[in-house]
Amino acid sequence: MKLCWLMIRSRLLIFPSLLKMPKKNAKSKVSADADKPDGKSIKAEPVDSDKDGNILIHVHAKPGSKQNMIQGSETSSDDQPRLAVKIAARAVEGQANTELVEYLAEVLSVRKSDFTIVRGQKSREKTVSLSPKTLTLEAARKKIDEEIARTKDAE
Numbered sequence: 001m002k003l004c005w006l007m008i009r010s011r012l013l014i015f016p017s018l019l020k021m022p023k024k025n026a027k028s029k030v031s032a033d034a035d036k037p038d039g040k041s042i043k044a045e046p047v048d049s050d051k052d053g054n055i056l057i058h059v060h061a062k063p064g065s066k067q068n069m070i071q072g073s074e075t076s077s078d079d080q081p082r083l084a085v086k087i088a089a090r091a092v093e094g095q096a097n098t099e100l101v102e103y104l105a106e107v108l109s110v111r112k113s114d115f116t117i118v119r120g121q122k123s124r125e126k127t128v129s130l131s132p133k134t135l136t137l138e139a140a141r142k143k144i145d146e147e148i149a150r151t152k153d154a155e
Helices: 002-014 095-108 137-154
Strands: 047-049 055-063 069-075 081-087 115-119 125-130
Touching: 047 137, 055 095, 055 137, 069 137, 081 095, 095 115, 095 125, 095 137
Parallel strands: 055 081
Antiparallel strands: 047 055, 055 125, 069 081, 115 125
């Protein structure tokens, strides 16, 4: 047993590259062109849908602001475009999440109960889901664009 260990150890001293652990393959960034057969690229958007047809709103929440407003779109660290949303509530005990859902419900003219925070309950980067029965994807995008234009005019 000692001989085997010495042989392994001596090879590691000769070949230190054997000592390094191989890097985990990060998710390869495949271009969107590979997804579509006609070669047209798919642009990721902050408001899109999942395979079930639910409307997904990717949000970067900014709690503790003076007023609720959608600043526009920004790209997060994971290269996902997100809506930059200022929230008047503080990020304490879910107050900002509640305020975010109330604000989005007001902007999209739907009930608060139609929203679900599917990702990022305790993070600033959140994904909020909305049932397709309440609103279409195009209508949601249009209302959010109108709110962005309204808040830019107010500034």
